Amino acid sequence: MAVDEFLFRSLGEEPVTYLRFYQWERPTASLGYGQRAERVVDPEFCRLNGIDIVRRQTGGKLVLHHGEITYSVVSNDVDTFTSTLGGSYKLISQALVKGLGKMGLSASLSAQAPPFYSRGTMPCFSHPAQDEIEIGGLKIVGSAQKRKGGRFLQHGSIPLAHDEELLRAVSLYKTEGGILMTSLGRELGREVDFEWGVERLKDGFAEFFRVILQPLTFNDSEWGRIREIESRKYADPRWTFEAIEPA
Numbered sequence: 352m353a354v355d356e357f358l359f360r361s362l363g364e365e366p367v368t369y370l371r372f373y374q375w376e377r378p379t380a381s382l383g384y385g386q387r388a389e390r391v392v393d394p395e396f397c398r399l400n401g402i403d404i405v406r407r408q409t410g411g412k413l414v415l416h417h418g419e420i421t422y423s424v425v426s427n428d429v430d431t432f433t434s435t436l437g438g439s440y441k442l443i444s445q446a447l448v449k450g451l452g453k454m455g456l457s458a459s460l461s462a463q464a465p466p467f468y469s470r471g472t473m474p475c476f477s478h479p480a481q482d483e484i485e486i487g488g489l490k491i492v493g494s495a496q497k498r499k500g501g502r503f504l505q506h507g508s509i510p511l512a513h514d515e516e517l518l519r520a521v522s523l524y525k526t527e528g529g530i531l532m533t534s535l536g537r538e539l540g541r542e543v544d545f546e547w548g549v550e551r552l553k554d555g556f557a558e559f560f561r562v563i564l565q566p567l568t569f570n571d572s573e574w575g576r577i578r579e580i581e582s583r584k585y586a587d588p589r590w591t592f593e594a595i596e597p598a
Contacts (some may be wrong), residue, residue: 411495450555
């Protein structure tokens with residue numbers, strides 16, 4: 352989360368886009384920017400089971416990051432991504448669909464979510480939202496975006512394996528049924544390797560946007576700024592549980 356925020360803060364006048372794929376060291380529940388922690392996540396269950404809790408810069412609903420591919424896109428290139436949340440969100444979804452196709456999966460963009468999902472406290476993977484990605488009516492990618500003028504950060508979760516039981520335990524939304532999610536492993540009928548999936552998603556982005564991806568490395572100074580964001584913000588319970596930005 353700190354790396355994503357650092358990249359977002361680093362955007363200047365020149366158009367640039369960063370694409371990242373990463374994993375989590377241990378299961379982590381992330382809250383959407385505007386969510387009230389006491390309404391959506393069970394902190395005692397998380398504490399007893401070694402599950403971290405963080406708050407994202409982006410909106411959306413509770414996500415359990417566990418056995419997944421996490422992606423992020425950071426950009427100020429309005430010529431490529433448009434100047435609107437909806438336009439950029441749809442383009443990124445189409446690129447992800449292209450990448451899933453390279454895995455042999457037939458995915459599509461979903462229609463508008465029902466009002467009970469938009470207004471409710473259920474987890475992100477309970478139901479596909481508009482222009483999110485589904486396979487056979489089941490959500491395969493959950494995404495959220497933050498915008499500031501022409502700059503945006505979008506990140507999302509692509510489950511490698513299906514762990515609906517743990518998601519239910521982490522969430523305060525305990526109603527039976529109503530979880531419409533799937534995973535790469537479930538759809539392909541086998542265990543899916545992180546690196547294998549990432550390579551195909553990268554190919555999908557490169558082909559959809561007609562670009563050649565170049566590797567990015569951080570120098571010591573940049574890593575120092577990233578660690579400062581991490582310690583001052585994402586390690587602070589006031590941000591995590593109350594959405595209070597550090598001074």
